[in-house]
Amino acid sequence: AQTVTQSQPEMSVQEAETVTLSCTYDTSESDYYLFWYKQPPSRQMILVIRQEAYKQQNATENRFSVNFQKAAKSFSLKISDSQLGDAAMYFCAYYRDDKIIFGKGTRLHILP
Amino acid sequence: DAGVIQSPRHEVTEMGQEVTLRCKPISGHNSLFWYRQTMMRGLELLIYFNNNVPIDDSGMPEDRFSAKMPNASFSTLKIQPSEPRDSAVYFCASTRDGGRTDTQYFGPGTRLTVL
Numbered sequence: 001a002q003t004v005t006q007s008q009p010e011m012s013v014q015e016a017e018t019v020t021l022s023c024t025y026d027t028s029e030s031d032y033y034l035f036w037y038k039q040p041p042s043r044q045m046i047l048v049i050r051q052e053a054y055k056q057q058n059a060t061e062n063r064f065s066v067n068f069q070k071a072a073k074s075f076s077l078k079i080s081d082s083q084l085g086d087a088a089m090y091f092c093a094y095y096r097d098d099k100i101i102f103g104k105g106t107r108l109h110i111l112p
Numbered sequence: 113d114a115g116v117i118q119s120p121r122h123e124v125t126e127m128g129q130e131v132t133l134r135c136k137p138i139s140g141h142n143s144l145f146w147y148r149q150t151m152m153r154g155l156e157l158l159i160y161f162n163n164n165v166p167i168d169d170s171g172m173p174e175d176r177f178s179a180k181m182p183n184a185s186f187s188t189l190k191i192q193p194s195e196p197r198d199s200a201v202y203f204c205a206s207t208r209d210g211g212r213t214d215t216q217y218f219g220p221g222t223r224l225t226v227l
Contacts, residue, residue: 009215043145043160043168045147045156091216093155100149100155100203102216104215104216104217105215105216
């Protein structure tokens, strides 16, 4: 069965610095999607970035980028130039065939 | 621990019918969330409860949707009448508020298809 693991329950980073959130997953499939979601205190889920497994190029969205290592089944999120508004819970998720599995989340604190 | 339990896992119904989705949070958790997942819109928060009280239901799409949490171990999400655009995967998640990290535990989801 597929699993998603976020090994860092909590992290802190200084404002304007760079931080990397880790995510590993387990699957025997070759085609799937991976997502990072952000959940601020409002509790709404915001899609940060998505990656198709068949694409070798790492996805980027402005200050957010991923390091997708398919063989290692690793999907880390890098946030550059951290801002106070980046403080939130971040969830990694695996999706295939209408089935989505979430990690337990990493709480990110931004230190001014 | 059995984790968050959702039922049914799959539901196929016809337009106009009432649909009820069920969730049992992890014992001891006092916050419960209902989400809807579609590829178009991603994951949307519909409503969340704290200590069985609805805190924010602003994500509920319209009056056809209602959610209840009669006790700490059970919640329902009801759609009446259902429409084809309600087809999605509905997730329930729970967390132990006051915990250091607010780790959320997601259930396996209910795949709803409205014909």
